């Protein structure tokens with residue numbers, strides 16, 4: 001009967017999955033050297049973001065982010081996405097970074113996947129590491 005065949009096939013698949021689960025998960029393996037490399041790559045991007053944040057090079061009037069947000073203060077990355085009244089919609093951190101680039105800094109918005117945007121997000125978020133996520137919070 002078809003029904004029984006299906007059950008048998010599912011059962012066999014389950015046993016196979018268990019057997020695979022018991023074996024080392026080859027695809028997910030990584031070494032200490034990998035972890036060290038990835039951490040270095042990440043921290044290099046954070047450092048780039050920190051440099052940009054203090055640079056005065058993101059806008060058109062040489063104002064820098066740290067003039068209003070010293071050390072990333074009052075950026076609240078853990079509250080995104082949330083409704084932002086400046087934008088009139090639920091927005092991401094990157095959209096709010098662009099709002100500051102366009103308004104206080106009188107510059108052109110960055111593409112959302114621009115390496116400088118990713119670096120700014122990495123720096124701002126790293127400064128708030130350990131703070132619980134509270135999307136939508138005001």
Ligand code: HEC
Pocket residue numbers: 053058063064065066067068069074075076079093096097100101104105120124
């Ligand atoms: C002249 C002052 C000024 C400068 C310079 C400035 N900002 Fe802002 N920033 C503000 C104000 C005002 C707000 C709106 C506060 C609010 O209502 O959330 C804000 C909000 C933000 C927020 C959201 C904060 C929150 O609580 O949701 C982020 C993120 C942010 N700024 C990043 C930046 C970055 C990155 C730069 C540099 C590219 C920058 N800002 C430059 C004044 C400034």
